Amino acid sequence: MQGAMDWMRAMKETGARSTVGGHSEPTMAERRAVLEAMADFFPLPADVQRTEVSAGGVPAVWLRTPDSAEGQVLLYLHGGAYQSGSSHSHAELAARIARAAGIRALVLDYRLAPEHPFPAALDDAVAAYRWLLDEAGVDPVSIVLAGDSAGGGLVAATLLAVRDAGLPAPAAAALMSAWTDMTVSGESIRTREGADPLLSAANLAEAARDYVGVTDPKDPSVSPLFADLSGLPPLLVQVGTEEILLDDSVGFAESARTAGVDVTLEVAEGLPHVWHAIASAPESTAATERMGSFLAAHLG
Helix, strand or coil: CCCHHHHHHHHHHHHHHHCCCCCCCCCHHHHHHHHHHHHHHHCCCCCCEEEEEEEEEEEEEEEEEEEEEEEEEEECCCCCCCCCCCCCHHHHHHHHHHHHEEEEEEECCCCCCCCCCCHHHHHHHHHHHHHHHHCCCCCHHHHHEEEEEEHHHHHHHHHHHHHHCCCCCEEEEEEEEECCCCCCCCHHHHHHCCCCCCHHHHHHHHHHHHHCCCCCCCCCCCCHHCCCCCCCCEEEEECCCCCCCHHHHHHHHHHHHCCCCCCEEECCCCCCCCCHCCCCCCHHHHHHHHHHHHHHCCCC
């Protein structure tokens, strides 16, 4: 998987450099542009139809392949430390997972921090889920969720919000390299920092402050790791050993299992943060194929 590691190191180095005026620190716009460039490296396949939509007032994009089952939906929440990412940057990854499950995907452009701190992103995700139920007319047993990094944490928070609001639960959810702890206190934050080709403890702490705002970082709505996870639908949690968020995923999976949730935890040896995004890597294809099979198996 050296190619993926090298690609992610290049992304990290590019994000650490400013291209304007010789500044040593990149602006937020420059950081966002780096992640948006992922779509240039990994474009949508030609047979994927892209349609913009307002999902409960939240901008989103439908992604369909010729074989997509119209009645079944993947609600995809992108990563980017709650500061960046979009339906454009993560379109290929979301479409690949949806194709593996044989369904269409709704990729949400939730509001980003620091302009829109918590609870903006969570409110948008729940609004989109309600829209799927109430206006798009999708049966909850025909809805699955997936997300990477911050999007994985947001998937977990959305499941909790759906449960606490008394809404019907989706069929299942998949979390990739999920960020579930806004206190940034997991042991792997320190022990894996040198190995992680994409994330750093300092950048993660800054992003957490931007997202959390005035909220307690241990609030379960921002840090699902500390939540009562009982009553959640079946979960697939995938994480690599070479990432600082290893403990966020493993700890969340263990807590969910203790709470009686049906959890499948996959810890991939030697793989980096959200290796799934590297479309050309066989390890990425294998992981998303397993994810698609897991989600499809739980759809009604």
